[in-house]
Amino acid sequence: MPPRPDHRGARTSSQPVAAEARLRLVHVAIAAAVVLLAPLTGRAAQVYGTLFKGGRPLAGASVAVACESGDHAEARTDGHGAYRLFVGHTGRCTMSVADHSGARAAIYSFDEPVRFDFAVVPAGSGFKLRKR
DSSP, X not given: OOOOOOTTSOOOTTSOOHHHHHHHHHHHHHHHHHHHXXXXXXXXXXXXXXXXXXXXXXXXXXXXXXXXXXXXXXXXXXXXXXXXXXXXXXXXXXXXETTSTTOXXXXXEOSSOEEOOEEEEEETTEEEEEXX
């Protein structure tokens, strides 16, 4: 038979402490999750905007962002030319548009979402991105 608490509600030294051990384990697991996941959520950067070509939204274009940190993200514009993507870190990046050779621009990602609207315009034998 397990020992009973004394008259003040305190446990005797031989009473099992499994519940306390489980509670400690839960606290440790929560702390570990916070430590491991904090860098992933605190450093992700959202880049979004709209692409235009010839004054009209550029639908179905493949957009890529490559950052100096080594992060890379890709997205496709919707029917309104809008894109949204996430890179793992903040800092200097290069945005490019596939199927439009040379269409690239330097951008910066920040902790807060940042918008970049560009027009894809002819440039020599290729294209370039011009901020709108």
